[in-house]
Amino acid sequence: MSPRIVKGPRISFEEITKGLGEVFFEAAGKYADNICQIEAETGKTETFRSVKERSTRVAIRLLEIGIKPGDVVACCLKNSIDSAIPVVASLYINAKVASLDVLQSSRDCAHCIQLVQPKLIFVDEDAETLIENSLVEAGFDNVGIIIVGTSSKHKMLSEMLTPCATESGFKPVAVKDCHDTAFLSFSSGTTDRSKAICITHFGLLNKIALQIRAFKKQVVSMNCASLFWFLPVAMFTQAMISGGCRVLCPEFDVETTLKYIEKYKVTFFTMPPAHTYAMVNSKNLHAYNVDSLDLLLITGSPISPGQLTKMIQLFPNVFVTTGYGATEALGGVTLLDYRSCKGLLTSKIGSVGKCAPNMEIKVVDVETRETLCANKEGEICIKTPYSMNGYYKLDSSSAYDSDGFIKTGDIGYYDEDEFLYIVSRIKEMFKYKSWQVAPTFVEEVLEQHPNVKEAVAFGIPHEIDEFHPAAFVVLKEGAEASMEDLQEFVSGQVSEFQKLRGGIKIIDAIAKTPSGKKLRRENAQMFLKLQRNV
Structure with missing residues (x-):
């Protein structure tokens, strides 16, 4: 079988060439009386008319204080009835929107601030101290x-x-070029810390417009993550341009989530694989009526075939599915639609599905960069007209190959029926739940300890959370430090998802290549072997 590029169905439609602010403004007038958002915890509701009015007022005030089109406005907000207003207002004046997360450490937050250099930050009252400290660390006092x-x-x-x-x-400020950046979505690079991915007006609007065609009725969507993550940004955009309703849930809890699905008649819910374990183990699932639910999308990291099957059995009348995506490609690259073929879950076990519409995938040899044929493992590369505009204020040339395909850093293959399978990652990054962990950052923190000579961090596989951060440490000659001391030292400086849950072990030497590069995979294997021998 010859090498080929796998292509999703080609769907033509009238593309949107306006800016997000303009489209949101027009849609808010069209759907003025529709409920735009519901604050799940309090039951507060807000119509599109009200969202438009409040966002307009904030937009005018932003212009009055000197925020200009093209400036960066950051938001560090939990899901609430107010969290969308600064975002919509910023888009109304054609400012770029960057979202931080209230769960970040001040160090991570400072790094993101340095990347995008915002003129203004909207901050949840609970994150006031976090942002103040982050600005000091970032060296931004204005x-x-x-x-x-x-x-x-x-x-x-x-x-x-x-x-x-x-x-x-x-009236909203018109964009001069629909391919300009609208959102800055933070993601992790292949071997280092966060980069700001440039999401364009054209890409986001048309990717979402394409997806809306698949829904047969007005969507009531719910997601427990903030706009720091790209999926909630996509769901937010979907609701804003189609007149749908978002149910705003600040955090995940099985009983509470099921209660909200029943109470607000949610039709579309998304969750990471880590949350499915609590769902499967819930003893009270059948106490709730979830008949409104049409689609349950499990995404953010891979889900095991067995766990996906359990979720499908748990919700027999719901389309429970998964797929493969990348923020650089503005979300979904593949979707596993087992409804079209009986026995697909067993015949294509472990697959993340087939190529999404208007998407192209190729698998290339990691060394030679030659395009591979079916059933040959290599790096997955993707191409779409809706892809990112590069990384903000960074050289992004290495993110693409010579044909304009985005290099994902993921190893996989497609079979003879063009179903995609993810095998591993080239990237040194790993995921704890849905959070990307950069091992080099954890190492930097460890190596700041006065008694540590060097460290190597890696992910240890975990059944529910995907990976737990762990590390080997070499102490300076004659120095002493306990594993507990080192754990405490790290925990005080990193985000919750970066804490060394997998453990720390003190050793004499770290495995390296002859050139001195840390052999991260080999060190992780040694760590697991030592754990088994305890």
């Missing part, structure tokens, strides 16, 4: 802070929501 909630130190969002004399005549 960034404005607006608190969503209450504050005695900073301007509050509520002050920007009072009526404006000019609001009735307000």
Whole structure:
């Protein structure tokens, strides 16, 4: 069989060439009386008319304080009735939107701030101290802070929501080029820390417009993650341009999630594989009516075939599925649709599905970069008209091959029926739940300990969480440190997902190549062997 590029169905439609702010503004007028968002915990609802009005007022205030088209406005917000307003307002004035996460450490947050250099940050009241500390660490002392909630130190969002004399005549700022950046979505590079992925107006609007065609009715969607993650950004965009409703849930809990699905008649819910274990083990699942649910998408990291089967059995009347995606390609690259073929789950066990519409995939030899044929493992590369605009203020040339395909860093293959399978990762990154962990960053923290000579960090496989961060440490000659001391040292400086749950072991020497490069995979295997021998 000859090498080939695997292509999804080609679907033609009238492409959107306006900006997100313009499209959101028009849609809010069209769907004015539709419920746009529901705050799950409190039951508060808001119509598109209200979202448009509040966002317009904030947009006018942003212009008044000097925020210009093209400036970066960051948001560090939990899911709430107010969290969308600064985002929509920023898009109305054609500012770029970057989202931070309240669960980040100040060090990670500072790194993201340095990458995108925002003029202003909207901050959840619970994250006020986090952002203040992050700005100090980043060396930025001229960034404005607006608190969503209450504050005695900073301007509050509520002050920007009072009526404006000019609001009735307000029009969004038109984009000059629909291929300009709208969102900056943080993701991890292949071997290092976060990069800011440039999501374009054209890419996001048309990728979502394509996906909306698959839904037969108005969607009520729910996701427990913040807009720091790309999937919630995509779901937010879907609701805003189609008149759908978002149910805003701040965190995942099985009982609470099921209660919200029943109460608000959610039709589309997404979750990471790590949450499926709690769902499968729930004893009260059948106490809730989830008949409204049409689609349950499990994504963010791979799910085992056995676990996917359990979820399908748990929700027999729901399309429970998974796929493969990349933020650089604006989400879904493949989708596993087993409804079209009886026995697909067993005949294509472990597959992440077939190529999505208007998407191209090729598998190349890691060394020679030659395109491979079916059933040959290599690096997965993807191409789509909706892909990213590169990494913000960074040289992005190495992210693409000579044909314009994005290099994913994932190893896999496609079979003779063009179903894709993910085997491993070239990347040194690994995932704890849905969070990308950069081992080099954890190593940097460990090596700041006064008694540590060097360290190597890696992921240890975990049944539920995918990987747990772990490390080998070499102490300086004559120095002493306990594993508990080192754990405490790291925990005080990293985000929750970067903590060394897999453990720390003190050894005499780290396995390296002759040139001195740390052999991360070999060190991880040695760590597992030592664990088994304990």
